[in-house]
Amino acid sequence: MWFKNLRAFRMTYSTGLTPEKLEEALSAHQFSPCGKVDQARNGWVAPLGHHGQMLTHTVGHQTMVCLRRQEKVMPPAAVNELVAEKIEALEAREGRPVLRREKTTLKDEVMMELLPRALTKSELLFAYFDLQRQYLVIDTASAAKAELVVDQLRNALEVLPVVPLDSHGDTAEIMTRWLKTRVPDGFDLEQEIELQNTRESRNFVRCRYQEIESREILSHIDAGKRVTKLGINWREAIRFVLAEDFSMSRLKFESKITDHGDGEADDVVGTFDQDFAVMSIQLGRLVDELLEAFGGVEKI
Numbered sequence: 001m002w003f004k005n006l007r008a009f010r011m012t013y014s015t016g017l018t019p020e021k022l023e024e025a026l027s028a029h030q031f032s033p034c035g036k037v038d039q040a041r042n043g044w045v046a047p048l049g050h051h052g053q054m055l056t057h058t059v060g061h062q063t064m065v066c067l068r069r070q071e072k073v074m075p076p077a078a079v080n081e082l083v084a085e086k087i088e089a090l091e092a093r094e095g096r097p098v099l100r101r102e103k104t105t106l107k108d109e110v111m112m113e114l115l116p117r118a119l120t121k122s123e124l125l126f127a128y129f130d131l132q133r134q135y136l137v138i139d140t141a142s143a144a145k146a147e148l149v150v151d152q153l154r155n156a157l158e159v160l161p162v163v164p165l166d167s168h169g170d171t172a173e174i175m176t177r178w179l180k181t182r183v184p185d186g187f188d189l190e191q192e193i194e195l196q197n198t199r200e201s202r203n204f205v206r207c208r209y210q211e212i213e214s215r216e217i218l219s220h221i222d223a224g225k226r227v228t229k230l231g232i233n234w235r236e237a238i239r240f241v242l243a244e245d246f247s248m249s250r251l252k253f254e255s256k257i258t259d260h261g262d263g264e265a266d267d268v269v270g271t272f273d274q275d276f277a278v279m280s281i282q283l284g285r286l287v288d289e290l291l292e293a294f295g296g297v298e299k300i
Helices: 019-027 076-094 100-117 143-157 171-180 215-222 268-293
Strands: 007-011 040-045 057-059 062-073 119-130 135-138 162-164 187-197 204-208 225-234 238-243 248-253
Touching: 007 143, 019 062, 019 143, 040 143, 057 268, 062 143, 062 268, 076 100, 119 143, 119 268, 135 143, 135 268, 171 187, 171 215, 171 225, 171 238, 187 215, 187 238, 204 225, 215 225, 225 268, 238 268
Parallel strands: none
Antiparallel strands: 007 135, 007 162, 040 062, 057 062, 062 119, 119 135, 187 204, 187 225, 225 238, 238 248
C-alpha cells in the first residue's frame, strides 16, 4: 500500500474523531453496486479488500479508509448515434426541424434506455487520517476526486472541518527562488519543472530530463515566469512533483523505504500494516519539513 499521489487536508479544529467513531459512521454508508437506473454509486469498502471486514484499518495514529466509486460506461459516440437516429425519425414523422430542448429530451431518453444495459467500471480511492497531526491524506492527483472523498466522509460523519493543506508562504514564489538561490537541506531538485507566465496562464513551459538550473530555464524566470510544478527528491527517500497548490504527484518511495529487510511480514495483512506504517511515518515527516521550508501552515 504505497500512495502514488498526495492531496492533504487539515482539520481546523478537533472533533474528537476516533477510529471507532469513524468505523461506526462509515458502516451506514457501505458500498452497494449501481442499480438499473443509477449512473454512479459511491460507498465505503474494507481497505484490506477480501482480507478484511472492517471499513477502517488502524496502525498507530493512522486510520486508513477506502471509497469505491462505480459508474456506468456509456460511450458518447454510441449515445450520439442513437440520439441522431431518434432526431432523424422525429423530423421525418413531423416534417419539421427538431428544437434544441427536444434534442435534450431525446438524449435523456436514450440515456435512460441504455442505463440498465450499460457496463460498469469501478475505482478505489484510498485515504488515511493522521489523528496525531489532524491531517486527512488522499491518494489522488485530482482535486475533484479528493473533494469527492471529503464530501463522502462529511456525509458519513456529518461534521468534518477540513481545508486543503497549504503553506503560509507563496509556494510558486518559493520554488522559483529555490532555482535562483539554494534549496533547503534535505531537498534536492529533480529534472522536471513547469513554469507559467504570471500574466497569461496559457503561456507555460514543461521540461523533463533537463538540467533545470541551466541558463535556458533561468531565462524563462527572467522573462516573468514562475515555477508552478517542481520535481523534488526528499532525503534520497521519496521523489515527487510538487505543485503550487501543495499537492504531490508521481510519488516514488526509494528501496531503502520500501524494503523492510528480515522483519518483512509473510502474510497479506502483516505486509499491509508494515507498508502503511512506514509510508505514513515518512509522509508525515515529509509534509512537516515541506511546511517548514515553505513558511509553516497557511493561516485562516
